[in-house]
Structures are given as structure tokens and as C-alpha cells.
Amino acid sequence: MPLNPVRRVSLAHDITDQLSRAIVAGDFPAGTLLSEPMLARRLGVSRAPVREALIELSTRGMVEFDDRGRSRVPSLGHDDLVDILGIRMAIEPLAAALAARRRDGAALAELERNLAATRVAASAAELAACDGAFHSGVVRASGSRRLGLCWKVVEHQVDLWLTQMQSRVESFCEKVRDTTAASHGILLEAIRSGDHRRADTLARDHLAEWQRILAPAA
Amino acid sequence: MPLNPVRRVSLAHDITDQLSRAIVAGDFPAGTLLSEPMLARRLGVSRAPVREALIELSTRGMVEFDDRGRSRVPSLGHDDLVDILGIRMAIEPLAAALAARRRDGAALAELERNLAATRVAASAAELAACDGAFHSGVVRASGSRRLGLCWKVVEHQVDLWLTQMQSRVESFCEKVRDTTAASHGILLEAIRSGDHRRADTLARDHLAEWQRILAPAA
DNA sequence: TCCACGGGTATTGTCGACAGTCGACGGGCG
DNA sequence: CGCCCGTCGACTGTCGACAATACCCGTGGA
Numbered sequence: 006m007p008l009n010p011v012r013r014v015s016l017a018h019d020i021t022d023q024l025s026r027a028i029v030a031g032d033f034p035a036g037t038l039l040s041e042p043m044l045a046r047r048l049g050v051s052r053a054p055v056r057e058a059l060i061e062l063s064t065r066g067m068v069e070f071d072d073r074g075r076s077r078v079p080s081l082g083h084d085d086l087v088d089i090l091g092i093r094m095a096i097e098p099l100a101a102a103l104a105a106r107r108r109d110g111a112a113l114a115e116l117e118r119n120l121a122a123t124r125v126a127a128s129a130a131e132l133a134a135c136d137g138a139f140h141s142g143v144v145r146a147s148g149s150r151r152l153g154l155c156w157k158v159v160e161h162q163v164d165l166w167l168t169q170m171q172s173r174v175e176s177f178c179e180k181v182r183d184t185t186a187a188s189h190g191i192l193l194e195a196i197r198s199g200d201h202r203r204a205d206t207l208a209r210d211h212l213a214e215w216q217r218i219l220a221p222a223a
Numbered sequence: 224m225p226l227n228p229v230r231r232v233s234l235a236h237d238i239t240d241q242l243s244r245a246i247v248a249g250d251f252p253a254g255t256l257l258s259e260p261m262l263a264r265r266l267g268v269s270r271a272p273v274r275e276a277l278i279e280l281s282t283r284g285m286v287e288f289d290d291r292g293r294s295r296v297p298s299l300g301h302d303d304l305v306d307i308l309g310i311r312m313a314i315e316p317l318a319a320a321l322a323a324r325r326r327d328g329a330a331l332a333e334l335e336r337n338l339a340a341t342r343v344a345a346s347a348a349e350l351a352a353c354d355g356a357f358h359s360g361v362v363r364a365s366g367s368r369r370l371g372l373c374w375k376v377v378e379h380q381v382d383l384w385l386t387q388m389q390s391r392v393e394s395f396c397e398k399v400r401d402t403t404a405a406s407h408g409i410l411l412e413a414i415r416s417g418d419h420r421r422a423d424t425l426a427r428d429h430l431a432e433w434q435r436i437l438a439p440a441a
Numbered sequence: 442t443c444c445a446c447g448g449g450t451a452t453t454g455t456c457g458a459c460a461g462t463c464g465a466c467g468g469g470c471g
Numbered sequence: 472c473g474c475c476c477g478t479c480g481a482c483t484g485t486c487g488a489c490a491a492t493a494c495c496c497g498t499g500g501a
Contacts, residue, residue: 449495
């Protein structure tokens with residue numbers, strides 16, 4: 006049996022993930038002060054890894070430092086959604102096009118698995134998770150580390166916006182599951198076939214679709 | 224006389240800037256191990272702010288953490304330039320278009336001043352500094368904090384690439400000064416007049432110009 | 442009643458210290 | 472002669488501590 010190399014986990018990375026999830030989940034409402042001692046106490050660690058996590062999150066736009074070093078959960082409004090989707094429309098078509106040029110087998114297989122999971126997503130949360138993972142997967146399939154860094158800036162912003170708007174997608178989620186799966190499916194097909202022009206367009210259209218869906222909620 | 228609020232400078236931010244400049248300046252060749260104790264000793268501070276600076280720089284693609292937490296200066300090759308310019312062609316036209324929609328007076332004035340400085344730039348280094356500041360200024364003028372975060376990922380990458388390629392722009396710098404100033408000038412004019420369509424195109428063209436200039440050097 | 446003031450509290454930025462881990466190096470053994 | 476192992480040094484990840492600073496709140500005085 007092949008021994009897999011053990012992955013080294015640092016508290017800081019773990020905390021980054023946990024905080025990220027907690028913020029998106031709405032555990033910390035917009036404007037909440039995230040004091041380091043408070044988080045450290047709750048997490049049962051010292052301030053050092055918490056601090057590192059907050060710095061990391063600040064570069065992803067999930068927390069903001071004020072002029073005195075205190076970090077808070079940013080408060081997203083209507084124009085933030087426009088901003089976020091605008092940036093995603095700049096990043097994601099590029100990622101899709103690069104992925105189509107690259108055609109990395111492993112990445113494509115991962116997208117394939119994701120697509121399968123999307124098609125049978127049972128809950129709204131599950132669908133949202135699949136959708137997020139698909140878009141992240143496309144960026145990863147692009148093979149550009151730098152694009153991956155840019156992606157982190159917007160990766161969870163729409164989720165955060167939805168949480169803060171409290172307009173959970175629950176209501177219209179079932180009816181978008183099939184269209185989501187369909188869009189992802191044809192985009193993946195374009196990537197797999199290496200048609201970068203088409204991949205670019207499809208990614209753009211897919212985002213425009215989301216834009217239409219989310220616009221009324223704003 | 225209006226007393227300006229004193230800006231609190233943290234060692235970490237200061238170190239981030241210093242390291243960034245040092246890396247771009249080529250003080251640390253590609254692949255150099257940036258050990259925290261070494262940097263702390265040289266800077267006369269403890270490891271804590273150095274660590275924070277390295278984390279910040281890693282999100283900007285100026286240092287890379289390997290699987291064991293050691294940070295090194297990334298080694299940029301030919302395809303990195305393609306990657307970088309590709310991302311910039313996604314980000315900057317958007318920034319220019321947003322800036323044109325926004326037309327922020329202060330930001331425009333800053334760009335104006337920068338343009339004036341560009342026109343009289345005497346040395347290659349000075350021109351490079353002006354050019355960098357102009358592009359950063361456009362992103363700032365877009366008013367999007369998130370776009371600003373993305374921008375940081377590519378902000379100094381071309382400079383780093385040039386440093387590592389050792390093909391200093393010295394040679395053909397004088398002759399690009401005027402074309403740079405001209406390109407910036409018409410872009411700024413488009414932004415000021417609020418023509419976002421044109422601003423988008425001009426930003427793209429300006430980058431394509433750079434692409435043509437840098438391609439042979441690769 | 443309202444404002445100025447001062448102590449107490451909480452938080453940030455920075456520091457030094459320690460444990461765990463890894464690579465380099467040299468000595469002993471087959 | 473080559474391989475293995477133990478030791479040493481260096482570095483990272485994490486911790487607790489301290490000074491500086493800003494806020495909160497109760498108190499005293501006008």
C-alpha cells in the first residue's frame with residue numbers, strides 16, 4: 006500500500022479556512038469587529054496564527070483593517086455586487102480560455118466529478134458549494150498561479166453578499182440547478198475540446214446569467 | 224494650516240515595502256531563500272513583522288512559500304510574462320472603464336501630475352516608476368477596492384521579470400518615453416471625458432504595445 | 442442638566458523564547 | 472569503499488508577555 010505523503014497543516018491555514026467559512030456563513034454580521042484576542046480565545050490558540058489568518062483574509066477582501074489595525078467584516082451593498090461580478094467577468098473568461106489552451110487532464114477530471122455532483126445536488130447549500138468549486142476548478146485548470154491569487158479576491162464575495170442581503174437563494178435554487186449544471190457542462194466541453202474562444206464566451210455568458218438572476222435581489 | 228492626520232506606520236508595512244523594492248531591484252536573485260531570522264537580523268527587528276510582510280508579499284506573488292513554509296523569490300520565465308500580461312489585459316481595461324464612469328477629481332488630478340512627470344522623466348528608472356504609478360493610479364481611480372487587491376498581484380511582476388531577465392530596458396527606454404506619455408495621455412483624456420468604451424480599448428492597446436516591446440526580449 | 446476629566450479596560454504591534462522538524466556533516470560499521 | 476546513523480545547526484510555527492494607545496464610563500464641577 007502506497008504511503009501518501011502527509012500534508013502539513015498549519016494552524017494559521019486552518020484558521021483562515023474556518024474564519025472564511027464562518028464569515029460567509031454569517032456568523033459575523035457586517036461590520037463586526039474581529040478582535041484577535043476574542044478569536045484566539047474562541048479557537049483555543051494564541052494570537053499569532055489568528056493574526057496571520059486575518060492578514061490573509063484581508064488580501065481576499067473578507068476582512069478590512071481600519072486605520073487603527075482593527076479588522077472588521079466588510080459591509081457589502083448593491084454596488085459591491087456590480088463590482089464583484091464585473092471583476093469576475095474579467096477574470097473567469099480568461100481562466101476558461103487558458104484552461105482550454107492547457108487541457109490539463111487532472112483538472113478536467115476534477116471538473117467532471119464536480120459536474121456530476123452538481124447534477125444531483127439536493128440542497129441549495131450543496132448546489133452553491135458545487136458551483137463555487139466548479140468556478141475555482143476552472144481557475145485552477147488555467148494553470149496560472151497569479152490568476153489563482155486574483156481569484157481569491159472574489160472567490161467568496163458573492164456568497165458573502167448573499168449572506169448579508171439575507172436574500173438566500175433557497176427560493177429559486179431548485180430551478181437554477183439544472184441551468185447551472187447545463188452551463189457548466191457546455192463550458193467544460195469547450196475547455197476539454199480546446200476551444201478557448203468559445204470557453205471565453207461561455208464563461209462570460211454564464212456570469213451574465215448570474216448577473217440577471219442576482220440583479221433583482223439587489 | 225490644516226494639520227494632516229499622522230499616518231501610523233507599522234513596521235510590517237514598512238518592511239513589506241522595503242522587501243518589495245529590494246526584490247524588484249534584484250537584491251535577492253530568483254530562488255533566493257528569504258529566511259525570517261536573516262531578514263529580521265538585517266532589518267534590526269524581530270521575526271513577527273518580517274513574517275507578516277512575507278505573508279503579504281506571498282499574496283502578491285512576490286515570494287512563494289514552499290511546502291515547508293520557507294519563502295523564496297519566485298523564478299520567472301518566458302511564459303510568466305505571457306501570463307502576467309494576459310492578466311493585466313483582463314484587469315486594466317476594466318479599471319480604465321470604471322475610472323471613466325467614475326471620473327473622480329482627485330484621482331484624475333493625480334494622474335495628470337503623473338503624466339507631467341512622465342513627460343520629463345530623465346532616466347529609465349524614473350520612467351519605469353512613472354509608468355508603474357500611472358497604471359496603479361488608473362486602478363485606484365476605478366474606485367474598486369477589490370480590483371485594487373487584484374492589481375497588487377501583478378503590480379510589480381513585469382518589473383521583477385525584467386530584473387530577472389537582466390534585459391534592462393535601458394537600451395530602448397528613451398525612445399519609448401514619448402510613446403508612453405502619449406498613450407497615457409490619450410487614455411487619461413478618455414477617462415476624463417467619461418468615454419468608458421474608449422478607455423477600455425485604449426488600455427488594452429497600451430498593454431498590447433508593451434507586449435510587442437517585451438516579446439522579443441523573452 | 443451638561444460638560445470636562447481621569448481611571449480602568451481592551452486591543453494592537455512587537456518582542457523574545459521554545460518545541461518540532463529538516464538538512465548537512467561526520468563517524469562507525471558492514 | 473559505501474551505507475547508515477547520530478549529532479548539530481538552522482528555520483518555522485506557535486506561544487506568552489509587554490508597552491503604547493484608544494475607548495468606555497463613572498465622577499466631579501459649573
